[in-house]
Amino acid sequence: MKIQLALDRMTMEEAIQITGQVQPFVDWIEVGTSLIKEFGMDSVRALRSRFPDKCLVADVKTFDNAAYEFDMCFSAGADVATVMGAAPLVTIETCIEVAAKHGKQVMIDLLHTPEAQLQALATYEEVVFCVHVSKDEQEKRDRQQSADQLPHMLKRFDGRKKKLALAGGINLDSLPSLIRARPDILIIGTAITRATDPADAARTIQEFLNSSQKGENSHA
Amino acid sequence: MKIQLALDRMTMEEAIQITGQVQPFVDWIEVGTSLIKEFGMDSVRALRSRFPDKCLVADVKTFDNAAYEFDMCFSAGADVATVMGAAPLVTIETCIEVAAKHGKQVMIDLLHTPEAQLQALATYEEVVFCVHVSKDEQEKRDRQQSADQLPHMLKRFDGRKKKLALAGGINLDSLPSLIRARPDILIIGTAITRATDPADAARTIQEFLNSSQKGENSHA
Numbered sequence: 001m002k003i004q005l006a007l008d009r010m011t012m013e014e015a016i017q018i019t020g021q022v023q024p025f026v027d028w029i030e031v032g033t034s035l036i037k038e039f040g041m042d043s044v045r046a047l048r049s050r051f052p053d054k055c056l057v058a059d060v061k062t063f064d065n066a067a068y069e070f071d072m073c074f075s076a077g078a079d080v081a082t083v084m085g086a087a088p089l090v091t092i093e094t095c096i097e098v099a100a101k102h103g104k105q106v107m108i109d110l111l112h113t114p115e116a117q118l119q120a121l122a123t124y125e126e127v128v129f130c131v132h133v134s135k136d137e138q139e140k141r142d143r144q145q146s147a148d149q150l151p152h153m154l155k156r157f158d159g160r161k162k163k164l165a166l167a168g169g170i171n172l173d174s175l176p177s178l179i180r181a182r183p184d185i186l187i188i189g190t191a192i193t194r195a196t197d198p199a200d201a202a203r204t205i206q207e208f209l210n211s212s213q214k215g216e217n218s219h220a
Numbered sequence: 221m222k223i224q225l226a227l228d229r230m231t232m233e234e235a236i237q238i239t240g241q242v243q244p245f246v247d248w249i250e251v252g253t254s255l256i257k258e259f260g261m262d263s264v265r266a267l268r269s270r271f272p273d274k275c276l277v278a279d280v281k282t283f284d285n286a287a288y289e290f291d292m293c294f295s296a297g298a299d300v301a302t303v304m305g306a307a308p309l310v311t312i313e314t315c316i317e318v319a320a321k322h323g324k325q326v327m328i329d330l331l332h333t334p335e336a337q338l339q340a341l342a343t344y345e346e347v348v349f350c351v352h353v354s355k356d357e358q359e360k361r362d363r364q365q366s367a368d369q370l371p372h373m374l375k376r377f378d379g380r381k382k383k384l385a386l387a388g389g390i391n392l393d394s395l396p397s398l399i400r401a402r403p404d405i406l407i408i409g410t411a412i413t414r415a416t417d418p419a420d421a422a423r424t425i426q427e428f429l430n431s432s433q434k435g436e437n438s439h440a
Contacts, residue, residue, distance in 0.1 A: 009288055034288055037280060040260035060257060061283055063304060064331060064354040068229055068254055084283060086306040088332045091356040111284060112308045114334045134284040136311040 001179065001209050003202070004057060004165065006189035008032030008135075012039055012046050018198050019051060025202035030057040030187065031078070041076040048077025055079045061109060063087045066094035074102040081106065082130070085113030085121055096127060107165060110153075118156070128185065133168030150174070154181040172205065179212055221399065221429050223422070224277060224385065226409035228252030228355075232259055232266050238418050239271060245422035250277040250407065251298070261296040268297025275299045281329060283307045286314035294318075300325040302350070305333035305341055316347060327385060330373075338376070348405065353388030370394070374401040392425060399432055 005026040007015040012035070019029055029051060035043040036058065044058050058078035062069045066083065073081040083095040085108045092108065099106045108121060111132040121129070131153045150166055166178055167187035178186070188205060195201035225246040227235040232255070239249055249271060255263040256278065264278050278298035282289045286303065293301040303315040305328045312328065319326045328341060331352040341349070351373045370386055386398055387407035398406070408425060415421035 008285070034285055034292075036257055036260070037289060038260050038292055040256070040258050040262065042260065061281075063281055063283070063306075064356055065228070065254055066356050069257060072254075072258055084304075084306075086283075086304075086332060088354055088357060090360045091354065094356055094360065112306060134308055134311065136284055136286050136314055137308060140310045140314065 001183065001213065002027035002185045003206060003209070004028035004030050004185050004187040005192060005202070006030040006032050006059070006167070006187050007047075007193065008034045008189055010035070010193065012043060015043070016046065016050050018193050019047065019054075021199040022192055022202040023051060023054065025199065025206040026188075026192075028055040028057055028080070028185065030059050032189070033059045033061050036060055041072055044073060044076035044078055057082070057107065059109075062091065062095060064091055066091045067098050070095050070098040070102075074099070074104050079104055080128070082109050083107075085110040085117060085129075089117075089120060092121070092124075096124065100126075109167075122162075128163040128165050130165040130167055130185075130187070131183075132166075135168075138169045151177050151181065154178075154183075172208065175205070175208060176212075179209065221403065221433065222247035222405045223426060223429070224248035224250050224405050224407040225412060225422070226250040226252050226279070226387070226407050227267075227413065228254045228409055230255070230413065232263060235263070236266065236270050238413050239267065239274075241419040242412055242422040243271060243274065245419065245426040246408075246412075248275040248277055248300070248405065250279050252409070253279045253281050256280055261292055264293060264296035264298050277302070277327065279329075282311065282315060284311055286311045287318050290315050290318040291322075294322040294324050298324070300327050300348070302327045302329050304328075305330040305337060305349075309337075309340060312341070312344075316344065320346075342382075348383040348385050350385040350387055350405075350407070351403075352386075355388075358389045371397050371401065374398075374403075392428065395425065395428060396432075399429065 003026045031043050056078050057080040058073035059082045060069055060073050062083040070081050083092050095106050107128040107130050109130045109132055111134050133149050164183045165185035166183045170188050171191035192198050192201045223246045251263050268276055276298050277300040278293035279302045280289055280293050282303040290301050303312050315326050327348040327350050329350045329352055331354050353369050384403045385405035385407055386403045390408050391411035412418050412421045
């Protein structure tokens, strides 16, 4: 189970500083949509250049213009780029083609993806599906209720062989119920980036995941 | 009927140069999604500072994090910002609230918006609905077939009192069938920006619209 650190709503200086503090305790680094829209591809290039060995996710949330946007992200140094599950299938399929050409990965963000479209997406191999409770849903509804949506949304992935990521207000309180779904990637933002001590928060989460996985293995 | 010039897939120098050439013949200037994702809010600020009197549209295609993204676009100088019709309603409603607070406008991009969601969106007043055939749909399908989708998509807006924009490969060939729907805004990109003479292309389109509207008035 990997931890993907989501960097959002901050300056590039803050993003670089926090990543420097927490990088021993996280696996993937996500350049959040808000950084891309505020600072452009400079945001991807800056994190690539400072952290050359980390897997870098460009949360570009492509909805159209797939080849151009994905080429742009991979050229700037991203290893993974995101496309919206709600986008036209021709867009998502173009993202998959472009990523394959670059030897990179696609993450499909399932936020507000209609049921019929989810079924079409399920045929894709070699992508990461991201089950996602949005920032706006978290902030405008009851936060706990939003976090509670994740286990519910996960039910459709029971018995899956897909790579799965989870995102949306994940913190130490919600972790225990979420890891039962055995996601491949846990995307964690403010629970680390807004913590008084981001390195301590990331270390605690990493230790919790390690101890859960050990416990699981010893029961196997 | 206004012309919105869509600037996409180019450098900021090209965007500023083309806008300078065509500005007498277009009404609104759109900072395309590709410019925002490549150059960040600098793209909006650069066009705002060079063309202080033009209505500036930030095609930010918000899908989450509505308040942050819309505040960012309006603070950078945009007069209009876009949100995806396929996004959660809480996101679209937050965009409308933030725009009202700034005294600015929301354009809802209806690209791949499910039918049930379209019905929910129809209750919103004071927004511009953008009926949109995507770049990927245009490029991966037959181009003419994609342009032919627009009149079909427009049928659902018959009898509407909504502000309507049309986008997607619009050019002089497709204009005659499109203007029958009396859109408020025609969004035109490559038919101007990739023309051998962008100013001449924009002038020709403007003259066509003016003569059609005169013809219409004289029949009234």
